Amino acid sequence: MRCLLDAHPDIGCPAETNIAALIAPLWNVWSIIECGREGSADQDLSPAAKQAIGDALLTPMANYCARGGKQYYCDKSLDNVHHLTFIEKLFPESRFLLLSRHVMDTIASGLEASPWGFKAYGYQSYIHASPDNFVAALAKYWLVHVQQALQWEETHKAKCHRIHYEDLVTAPDAVLADMFTFLGVSVDLSVLDGAFTADRTAAGPGDHKVMFTSRIQADSVGRGKTVPVDLIPPNLLEAVNSKLAALGYEPVDKTWNAEPAPSSGAGEGTIWSARLVELMSDIELPPDQKSDHCGVFAIVAVDHDELRWVVDPVAGDVRQGDGNVDSVVTGTAQDLALMVAKEQNLGALMRSGRIRHVTARKNLTREDVTADMIAIMSLLHANEESGVRSESAVGA
Numbered sequence: 001m002r003c004l005l006d007a008h009p010d011i012g013c014p015a016e017t018n019i020a021a022l023i024a025p026l027w028n029v030w031s032i033i034e035c036g037r038e039g040s041a042d043q044d045l046s047p048a049a050k051q052a053i054g055d056a057l058l059t060p061m062a063n064y065c066a067r068g069g070k071q072y073y074c075d076k077s078l079d080n081v082h083h084l085t086f087i088e089k090l091f092p093e094s095r096f097l098l099l100s101r102h103v104m105d106t107i108a109s110g111l112e113a114s115p116w117g118f119k120a121y122g123y124q125s126y127i128h129a130s131p132d133n134f135v136a137a138l139a140k141y142w143l144v145h146v147q148q149a150l151q152w153e154e155t156h157k158a159k160c161h162r163i164h165y166e167d168l169v170t171a172p173d174a175v176l177a178d179m180f181t182f183l184g185v186s187v188d189l190s191v192l193d194g195a196f197t198a199d200r201t202a203a204g205p206g207d208h209k210v211m212f213t214s215r216i217q218a219d220s221v222g223r224g225k226t227v228p229v230d231l232i233p234p235n236l237l238e239a240v241n242s243k244l245a246a247l248g249y250e251p252v253d254k255t256w257n258a259e260p261a262p263s264s265g266a267g268e269g270t271i272w273s274a275r276l277v278e279l280m281s282d283i284e285l286p287p288d289q290k291s292d293h294c295g296v297f298a299i300v301a302v303d304h305d306e307l308r309w310v311v312d313p314v315a316g317d318v319r320q321g322d323g324n325v326d327s328v329v330t331g332t333a334q335d336l337a338l339m340v341a342k343e344q345n346l347g348a349l350m351r352s353g354r355i356r357h358v359t360a361r362k363n364l365t366r367e368d369v370t371a372d373m374i375a376i377m378s379l380l381h382a383n384e385e386s387g388v389r390s391e392s393a394v395g396a
Contacts, residue, residue: 001076001097001099001163001168002015002016002074002076003195003196004172004176004191004192004195005074005076005191006074006195007190007191007194007195007197008180008185008186008188008191009068009069009070009186009188010070010071010072010185010186011070011071011072011073011074011183011185012061012064012065012067012068012070012072012073012074013073013074013075013076014064014075016075016076016077016078017060017075017077018077018078018079019057019060019061019075019077020075020077020079020080020083020086020087021077021079021082021083022056022057023053023057023083023086023087023090024041024083024086026053026056027039027040027041027045027053027086030045030049030052030053031043031045033049034046034049041085041086041089044089050089050090053090054090054091057090061073072183072185074097078121078122079122081145081148081149081152082148084096084148084152088156094159095159095160095161095182095183096152096153096156096159096160096161097160097161097163097179098149098153098160098161098162098163099163099164099165099168100146100149100162100163100164100165100247101164101165101166102165102166102224102244102249103139103142103143103224103240103243103244103249103252104224104225104227104229104252104256105165105220105221105222105223105224106138106142106224107135107138107139107142107224107227108223108224108226108227109220109223110123110138110141111134111135111138111227118134118137122141123137123138123141126138126140126141126144133231135227135228135231135232136231136232136233136236139232139236139237139240140236142240143236143239143240143243146243146247147243150243150246150247161178161179161182161183162247163175163179164247164248165221166218166221168216169216169217169218169220169221170218170221172192172216173189173192176189176191176192177189192216222302222303225256225257225259225302225303225330226257226302226331226332226353226354226356227257227353228257228353228356229252229253229254229256229257230254232252237252240252254358255358257302257328257330257356257358258298258300258328258330258356258358259302270333270334272332272333272334272337273301273304273307273333275333275337275341276301276307276333276336276337276340277307279337279340279341280299280309280318280320280340283311283318283340283380284318284382285311285312285313285316285317285318285379285382286316286382287314287315287316294313294326294327294372294375294376294379295313295325295326295327296310296311296312296313296314296323296324296325296326297310297311297325297326297327297328297329297376298310298311298322298323298325298327298328298329299311299328299329299330299336299340300328300329300330301330301331301332301333301336302330302331302332303332303333304333306320307320307333307336308320308321308322309321310322310323310325311376311379311380313379326359326360326361327357327358327359327361327372328356328357328358328359329355329356329357329358329373329376330355330356330358331349331354331355331356332354335349335354335355336355339355339377340380342377342381346373346377350369350373357369357372357373359372
């Protein structure tokens, strides 16, 4: 979004400057000088004081815009949502773009962006509050920011314009046209070609992937299907679902990890989907394969609607499609293929959330899930003469 805005001939939008965060300390300084006490956003200052603070912020804004002959400055910093009252007091003609993304995709993106620590992107305090559950911590991060944005929108509707990330990446022409109209600038769709040039993706705080991006891509939509929904505590999930509904998203429930991701069309016909079809077609089940740990189960690829199989051990039947099942094993076509072919350790796939076991049974322990998955893998390889036994012996 930042690059698209910056590519417009009238808008300057640099890397994340956190310029709005300067307002509070400057406001406090002037409050002490004028009123003899520390100030807050609820306390007003004299026009001269507000002018002085505004000028301090306008100087770097004007400097950036002057380089490209821009008329309007836009700031896309992560903490802007915490400073909206201050921003309006200083710049009452400001307009606000409220860009949202589905909570589960946001969590998946956060986990991908911070594999070795969570100092960046404002996650740190939330992780400190929930060191044993990063999913819950990032869900809380999303909730706090969305709550503040929606509260602001409620009292400033005419100044706010919503944008869904999912719409931006799947229908950018329409989204940008509406956005530019709201901002009162020309509808210039040439930004789609000019947004990702080297000068606009130069180093600076912001999206770590944008420097290596050459076009708008939709392949991150639905990536949150791998995030275990059961790691979000019920009270937090209820609050999250309330805000998802307010933003126009479908709620998240316990079936989340078993449902297919929204299809962008980008993954259709991949080598992994073809390989998964081949692997599943080769499975032969002898009938009456009863198990204490798994009944009828489904194999579901979250990134391909058509890649769904029902496996009935008693009937000895493996068929593509839907049906009534006791549990679901789900993941991307690639991860399912790696699992079925036993080319990647299933424990590692499940620990990372890339393979998920979903069932309506309650109070399952980790040991129960492990036993289910061992039984499922044994059934999938029942036609092998000794593969499972020899592998188990080596593991032991």
